[in-house]
Amino acid sequence: MYYQFVSVTGRIMGKGIPAKHWETIARKGFQLVYGSTANLFVDRLGNYIGYGPEARELVGIPDVETFCVLPWDRKTARVFCTLFRGREEEVDGGAFLTSDCRGNLKRIHDEFTEDTGLHLRAGTEPEMMWLKTNPDGTPSVEGKTKPYCYHIDQFSELQPIIHKVMEYGTAMGLDMIQGDHEDAPGQLELNFMFDKAELTADRLTTYRQICRQVGREMDAFACFMPKPFMGVSANGCHHNISLWQGDENMFMPDGDDPRVPGKIGLHAIGGVLEHLRALTCITSPTVNSYRRFADAGFWAPIFADWGFQNRTTALRISAPGRYEYRSVDSAVNPYLSFAALLMAMKDGLSRNLDPGPPEERNIYDAIAEGKDVQRIPETLGEALEALEADDVVKAALPGDMYRVFMHYKTDEWKRFIGTVSDWDVNEYLDILP
Template identity: 25%
Template sequence: MCKGAVLEQLGDVLRYDVWITDLLGQLRIFSIKSLNDHHIEEGIGFDGSSVPYFTDVNYSDFIAKPDMSTLRTYPWLVNGKKVAFVIADVYEGYTLRRSPRDPRWVAQRLERDLERRGLKILVSAEMEFFLFKKDSINSIPPLPLERDSGYISVKEGYFRAPPLDQLYEYRIELFKALDKLNLQPHKDHHEVAGGQIEVNIKADFPVRMSDKIQILKFAARQIADKMGLIATFMPKPVIDDNGSGMHIHMSLWRGNLNLFYDSEDEYAGISDITRYFIGGILEHAEALSAILAPTINSYKRLISGYEAPVYVCWGRGNRSAMIRVPIYYRRASKQNVNRARIEIRCPDPLANPYLAISALVYCGLEGVDKKIYPGDPIDDNVYHLPRGVREEMGIRELPENLKEALDYLENDGFLRKVLGSELIDAYIELKRKEWRDFMRTITRWEYERYFFA
């Protein structure tokens, strides 16, 4: 379909929002009245230096070039009219070189590299987040919806039904919106914590799945706002309950063949390629943490007892491990062959999806290339294993905080190579500033603990 026909299909549109994603994974949006051929072919200029760590002020003329395959309208009206949005790729002005700090470019390079190898990867995400009433932020710490009214106690929310499930109507509205946005949602439910939701969207290729994650988060926040609520993707907003993850599922394909499946494997129906792929991810687990768990708050989620991984290991159906091999079905039907996959459980929803997915796939592919053995699978509840037993089994721990994770990332030559030195350096600098800002902050906990000591 030609560009003009695509625009005509949208009908009467009030304006066009242009989306880009910064290093942190946060959306940056500007709006234009119309989308013409010049915008589509040449791009739209903007000040790249005002996007943190995108570029310096003395080289700030950047271009956002719309990816017309992402053009669509929001599933709500503004002043009675439709508003369209499009996701853009970022270029440096004049040279027209792709910006090495554009996270979407990293995922696009990954797909290009996979194509050269005759491979493709399918990725899906389980997105978890909390809902709060707007006035709840006036109290510190705030309590999420349902906990604030006593409807649901700590760790008592999983699969709750209405009327205890106070999130049901919100989930219906969100699911309808995601459907209209063509995100292909296929499941949603109440999660373990009060006020917590999980939404699953159908597997797709890395760039499109990353786009979908950004769209989902935007829609979740907008719909919550219209209902007088706040949707937060903060990994650990409640101290005594489960945090929110962004569990990433992956399977590797050559044509129509799922390379992760092996009908002869008695343990989990997975191939040696799957094991090597897992081995590559586990090899870089500590450095990956800086990308998959990218905030100070992330490491308050990654503690024992809250279904978030702390230990670097893998196993079938084991949610205490960093990587789980789902084993819901054993019968070797065509559908089950297609379902063979791995789940990486440490990412959280504040991770930049373009960087997180790309980093995981690149590490997995290195594992396949080098035949990195992931160690024996762990079927025990790793949270309950004594430290001495874990050490004997060779089970490492993920970093305890963001600073430690950044130290690992800085020294990981492979991730620097595949993601790009310029992007890694900018990302680390940005995150180290975040750590320094936190270390200078005097928290309420410190006043309560030390003020009268």
Template identity: 30%
Template sequence: MNAKLTSKQTAKTKSTPAAAVSAQSVLEQLQSNNVNFLRLQFTDILGRAKNIEVPRSQFEKALSGGVMFDGSTVQGFTRIEESDMLLQPDLATFLIYPAFSREEGERGQVARLICDVLLPSGEPFPGDPRFVLKRQIARATELGYTLFAGTEPEFFLFERGADGRGTTLTNDQAGYFDLAPIDKGERIRREITNKLFEMGFEIEGAHHEAAPGQHEIDFRYQDALATADAISTFKFVVKRVALEYGLLASFLPKPVAAVNGSGLHTHLSLFKNGQNAFYDAAGEFELSDTALHFIGGLLEHAPQMCAVTNPLVNSYKRLVPGFEAPVNVAWSTSNRSALVRVPAKRGNSTRAEFRLPDPSCNPYLALSLMLAAGLDGIAQKTTPPPAIQRNIYQMTVREKRHHRVRELPRDLHDALDDLERSSVMAEALGDHALEHYLRAKRAEWRTYSAVVHPWELAQYLDLV
């Protein structure tokens, strides 16, 4: 798909058509709800949410797409000599934040719009992660498919030190599904859930996770663009509520050794003509050929997308045996040691759970590559290896070879090499996003590699 896809072409991929929400209706909501500030939110290449906040006097200008910013100051955007960019609000993403503190409520409401980044010519900026995803959605739409995704974001709650900085001291010692008073995060999870409800999220469940201080809040599946928008908003809300309780909420994949890390398990399904294209009552495991080929594509390209779905040096501390995170490229309809698991429900609930991503990823780029991998599997009619229903962690090397089980990259350096070699992933990201992403991540790896870590001193200092 060509990176020069136009704004007119991408508009049809939105979950709520722009025409369904007018600038005038948004302006009326801003006025009637005593909103004093409007945040124009966008995302940099690494997935960090950015915003320009405008006061009431600038609302009409902002809604018309007239707010410009310096793109050269944003990671992965552009050079200083071509820095001017426009923020075009997606009116369907309008919401009003709940007050996170009494002082905020007294100062008036704050609202938010997620924006597409445009060039001064009005064309989409090819390095905008949201545009990268919209391009893949447009490709799926041309084939008659709509991608739906539901995510299970996990995070830790940590105590803050006397200086206000975060620590890795958890605020409880609870485990899976524990209750208060062992689970000391119960009240905070409820507060987060209530705030998300106020903002229109459909929450399906919330619970304590396996590790001390670790939590999960699941929200209902949506189309891919709405899901990526929701993840970005979710992370902000979690961190903001935790701050009010004097805690640090962290989405770092593996902040504490010897316990489970945090994942972003993503449930994927394609719909066609209003029906789940993954379901076939007559197929093996009641899965259609489309589902099997999509799964085949995910497995085929998992090592190549790993640098995006698992983007940090720390991400690969999570991807080790024994902590319920995938290590090998395999799929199953039962066990959770597989990279792709097909949950038991069928019919319109038929889906593939992709267990690779972690919550530090850029959700727009990650979903773009998942969709690109699945669509390539469909196009190439990729047949996955036989499903493995046993614990893959306990299989020998010979057994893994027999079952065509490959390993994922072991560190960010190897993952970046795999990404750079993949024509499918390169086409999905586009030249601009790929170049700037690789540049930023290569620099991150070089910095990490030059640091002397405490483990090295403890292990070697007295011995050599």
């Protein structure tokens, strides 16, 4: 049995325990070091990220409703867990562990619903690339198909992989609804049905786990790196967002224009645009994420505006009743992104923020004609500064989570700027005389 939880970067962590101990673990939980919520990685100075070796141990309690037998290994099952502080701790013993991104999302969503009467339903568009493997089994940087967007022939090249992903996804509760070949080598998008935010986050995590297993079986590498190739599209993970009151979609238009959401939708969009720069740090969370924005000719959303079916803006009304948040990529931790979007939308609702009229023009043309539009950060370092300055989005990272996230991502950024790359060598090795 895999007792699993999700780290600050979206990795699946946990323990494997023989099934005969299920009743004991379900009642008492398992223990693991706090630092596992930060992948148990060390920073550039050799310090453990988030928690040192002297830190206490967390307790993971399984959420029994998430129990699922793995369809590729019927002798093994998985269950997601909620994390707590150790019961014997002097301060907050037995309390929720605030570096548990999955538990945080549940609590933030519950508070949002209590305050607004609304809940978030979300769907994701998990683009990724299927790469060839080298003779030694390591991944190459070569896609298994040609970069032809929406071509059924290229989709068919990946059909054996697609069938296996759908077989496993269906067995693990994903309602697979559609898919297509995107416009990078080996790039595939397979979609499953939207649902409440925390369920969609669990399913995206499950989908990634499935893809990695299918890659093992099919001699392919499932790549979720945002931008492994320049000159072709990156791997996005657009979030399709709506707010509901019971079974009523409150994003539906309430006027004569079917392209414009109702007041709740407009204020929610206003909140997201208000906080987009800080949100980008969470939804585009790696150094590599910003290569996607630099290669802006490939529909990368870099301006804080919105419009109906307008792919040049950061937010797009993709259909009446929902909007597509586009400044998010395949490396996103969905528990963090949904929590952050909830906080931004809550701010928009409480302050009645007006997003302005929808932009119908290509945003680049609009800017050329004089429109003043805020740009999202150009680097992870700039995004970290935006997050530090935004108390609303920071509130989506409560307690230890903000400290752990900032330690991890600041170290990532500083390791990058402290690295001499191939570009540096090629550009400057023969710089003088």
